[in-house]
Amino acid sequence: MASTAAGKQRIPKVAKVKNKAPAEVQITAEQLLREAKERELELLPPPPKQKITDEEELNDYKLRKRKGFEDNIRKNRTVISNWIKYAQWEESLKEVQRARSIYERALDVDHRNITLWLKYAEMEMKSRQVNHARNIWDRAITILPRVNQFWYKYTYMEEMLGNVAGCRQAFERWMEWEPDEQAWHSFINFELRYKEVDKGRSIYERFVLVHPEVKNWIKYARFEEKHGYIAHSRKVYERSVDFFGEDYVNEHLFVAFAKFEEAQKEVSD
């Protein structure tokens, strides 16, 4: 009895509710939110701006930041942006080796993440580490060969470096996977940039077999026409007519063939 009496005195009694009818003016959720925002309870003053004066302070700063990043990763290692922010920060400090190790650890977590590979390769390229970059691109295209971004960026990098043969080899490796039509066109355009019309022709030959559609045969013929090889163009049209035979007769092919012949007569007469 004594304890309960003492207990009741210490804990204030909850007021007994007599009138259980709703009040006339009800508060709304929006009003609550508005009031909460105005009170600015969670608004903290900004941390004081500190200038780093000597090496020890710099090391302290780095330690703090690294600990922060590692803690975030430990909280959730699948959120890739934690890894990327950490690696970008190390890169900004020109700590390339540390950044590499972070990217490798991240790839251990999720090797199928495209941005990781892209950011990793970009870091190596920015730091002028050409062979490291090539290695990353090589691994990326081996592990994820159906991700076109890697191939495009790899071949572009080799072209920028002036390694045209290497670029060609990368394209050849890509074409082995028989990718979509746009990839073939990128290869052909690359060869045409260096005026290699014969090489372009051989690529077109393979292309029309991998993607045996009428419009691709027509594109091949028009490519020959554009570069002035009229006899070849005619041959391509004829071959395509044979290729599709009688079962897959397509009017577009004949229309294109006819237009081509008409254009030839106009030019010659």
Place this chain on the structure above:
Amino acid sequence: MASCSVTSATALGEGQTPSQKREERLLKFRDLHLKRNEARKLNHQEVVEEDKRLKLPANWEAKKARLEWEVAEDAKKKECADKGEDYHRVKLLEITADDAERFERKKKKKNPDQGFAGYAEAQFRQYQRLTKQIRPDFEGYEKQREECGVDFHPTSNSLIHGTHVPSKDGIDRMVDDVEKQIEKRAKYSRRRAYNDDADIDYINERNAKFNKKAERFYGKYTAEIKQNLERGTAV
């Protein structure tokens, strides 16, 4: 000048008195004065004109030509309207074949940004833009052709993989290109203005962004429901 007056006097004849000779010389002298004055006047006029010309704005000639052309066009339009012909058809009949070609080429495709379709598509768009800007280095190309020999057109199994040593220029070009890409990427998202008197439906900043995202995707479907709730009753 004195000598020619003397020669002309002697040419006229021996029977000229000194005073007549003097008269003639004075006349000639006056003529010369008049000529000199005339010359000075004309020179001065030229100077004034040139000064005015120099003071004109840079493309006055171009502007004048354009204004005149516009006046001519208006006159022609009126003429066509009077005659009852279509101005455009008449114009088309007048331009020559190669002019027409040039206009078509000038109009070349603008390729406007259709908004985000997917990361692969966006990267491909970037790839198209970058490859259109490549200026191939044909000298380096020929040099590499000589060095490689057969391997210049490699297969996927060729052993040139990993043997290329890029020149400093090549590396510089690559690095510059990467940095330009990063710069362009930084400008993709812009800062939106903060609307002070918009309703607050969030409890912190992250929540605010999420609500904006939800509004973007579902806003057009839930607008009616929201209005009904606001009003308190359905219509």
